[in-house]
Amino acid sequence: MLLNENMFERAFRMTADSFSYLLGLLTPNIEANRQQSANSSGEEPISPPLRLMTTLRYLAGGSYLDIRRTVGISGSSYYRVINETMFAILGLRELKIVFPYSESDREVVMNDFKAISSTEDAGDVGTGRYYSGHYACPGINVQAVCDAHCRFISVDASYPGSTNDARAFRGTGVARTFDHAIYTQPNC
Structure with missing residues (x-):
């Protein structure tokens, strides 16, 4: 729906193509274990796209309550998802900030x-x-x-x-x- 209304970039501060690229880099690091999720909460794990969307909306200044309501996650999951996704982003060598010293x-x-x-x-x-x-x-x-x-x-x-x-x-x-x-x- 966001793509049809040309709202994707406004909501996530990046193009849909950039989102897909970043998601591809992050998925191996933020994909939850299905069995562990089922054992601990009885629920399906939060998918990598929802994890990235939650984090990007948070970074873009989105409201805690609005993001949680839209994504459908608990308060504790909200903060855990943002924390885990941010650490995964910071750990990507493809995004490492390097100053040209030589x-x-x-x-x-x-x-x-x-x-x-x-x-x-x-x-x-x-x-x-x-x-x-x-x-x-x-x-x-x-x-x-x-x-x-x-x-x-x-x-x-x-x-x-x-x-x-x-x-x-x-x-x-x-x-x-x-x-x-x-x-x-x-x-x-």
């Missing part, structure tokens, strides 16, 4: 950026803690770097939202390894 890797990234102007944006990730005076709400200062193909190559969320962006950036691993001679192109 000179040859950095050259490849720089060459991909030919004719692309640089940009920076900052925003807080809402948490309920770590108050940010600028945004007048709680949050975490997230510093992220993408390559020219919009793939994350570095993410750091070590500072509260009240931290100045420049200070938070100086505290990242990227800033500590940053070399202006390598990353800055003259006359850009």
Whole structure:
């Protein structure tokens, strides 16, 4: 139904093809044991697609009650599914975030950026803690770097939202390894 209404991307923050690809990578790691599920609850296990849908809706800011009602799972299962699926996502080597530390890797990234102007944006990730005076709400200062193909190559969320962006950036691993001679192109 979401595909027919063109709502899939809005609901899950990815295309249906990307969802299918991610599901294919995750299924071996999040598939529940049918026999164990039948023995413990007498119910069918929560399928990998429902596990991924639950987790993605949670990450997209969906309501706990709405997600549980839509998927049809208990509160304890809801949190267990999200936890297990998140750990499976974080464990995927295909999604590993790797910063280009070698000179040859950095050259490849720089060459991909030919004719692309640089940009920076900052925003807080809402948490309920770590108050940010600028945004007048709680949050975490997230510093992220993408390559020219919009793939994350570095993410750091070590500072509260009240931290100045420049200070938070100086505290990242990227800033500590940053070399202006390598990353800055003259006359850009």
